[in-house]
Amino acid sequence: MRDIRDMRDTNEVIRLENVSRVFATDPPVYALAKVSLVIRHGDYVAIVGPSGSGKSTLLNTLGLLDRPTSGSYLLDGIETTALKDKERTWLRGSRIGFVYQSFHLLAQRTVVENVMLAEVYGGRDRRHRRNRAIEALERVGMGHRVKFLPNRLSGGERQRVAIARAMMGTPSLLLCDEPTGNLDTRNTDAVLDLFDTLRDQGMTLVVITHEDQVSERAQRRVSISDGILTEEH
Numbered sequence: 001m002r003d004i005r006d007m008r009d010t011n012e013v014i015r016l017e018n019v020s021r022v023f024a025t026d027p028p029v030y031a032l033a034k035v036s037l038v039i040r041h042g043d044y045v046a047i048v049g050p051s052g053s054g055k056s057t058l059l060n061t062l063g064l065l066d067r068p069t070s071g072s073y074l075l076d077g078i079e080t081t082a083l084k085d086k087e088r089t090w091l092r093g094s095r096i097g098f099v100y101q102s103f104h105l106l107a108q109r110t111v112v113e114n115v116m117l118a119e120v121y122g123g124r125d126r127r128h129r130r131n132r133a134i135e136a137l138e139r140v141g142m143g144h145r146v147k148f149l150p151n152r153l154s155g156g157e158r159q160r161v162a163i164a165r166a167m168m169g170t171p172s173l174l175l176c177d178e179p180t181g182n183l184d185t186r187n188t189d190a191v192l193d194l195f196d197t198l199r200d201q202g203m204t205l206v207v208i209t210h211e212d213q214v215s216e217r218a219q220r221r222v223s224i225s226d227g228i229l230t231e232e233h
């Protein structure tokens with residue numbers, strides 16, 4: 001008999017099945033309530049919802065920063081809920097690129113050094129790492145700014161550098177938390193154009209946002225309310 005894992009769609013990057021995250025307060029909070037969601041390779045999904053609806057809890061769960069109280073989470077076909085912390089850390093580092101609202105670039109390091117820092121424990125030689133960082137920067141249209149310090153860049157350019165850093169480990173998934181939250185409309189457009197390009201190149205994108213301008217560009221829109229997910233059609 002075939003193993004059930006062999007029958008899974010290998011095209012799936014994320015499969016959540018009945019995932020709950022309950023905070024044991026009095027009364028308990030069901031931050032995620034039996035959430036099920038499948039995201040396939042190359043999908044571009046926006047997750048929208050009001051404050052307190054469970055977006056951060058979902059992001060932390062997808063990013064292997066938090067564990068579900070119950071349910072199953074497969075990342076690239078690997079069941080993550082029973083993994084040891086070390087295995088989860090390795091899986092996170094090799095499969096997920098994180099993009100945050102506030103860029104998290106080191107002010108004293110150049111653009112290319114910031115991108116190289118994504119692989120500080122990568123074990124590859126420095127020149128090789130630098131070349132790969134430059135390739136990642138070229139991919140996001142920042143190849144002409146490699147020696148700049150971050151404070152010389154616009155907000156949109158800083159976010160593009162942060163996206164290059166997130167892509168250094170050739171992740172299966174870019175997990176973005178309000179990636180345009182600190183950007184004006186013009187810079188937001190530039191980052192959204194980049195997301196379109198990355199998606200055309202086959203990247204899988206999950207973007208948590210409360211901005212319609214952002215969610216309208218995604219191919220799928222999933223809303224969350226009181227820990228319950230609903231796909232909008």
Ligand SMILES: Nc1ncnc2c1ncn2[C@@H]1O[C@H](COP(=O)(O)OP(=O)(O)OP(=O)(O)O)[C@@H](O)[C@H]1O
Nearest residue numbers: 023025029031049050051052053054055056057058
């Ligand atoms: N550690 C915790 N202990 C108890 N309750 C928590 C904890 N973390 C989150 N919650 C609750 O879980 C619910 C979901 O929180 P979450 O932070 O995921 O919402 P959110 O949609 O990200 O909100 P925001 O948009 O304001 O950041 C909220 O009711 C929150 O108060």
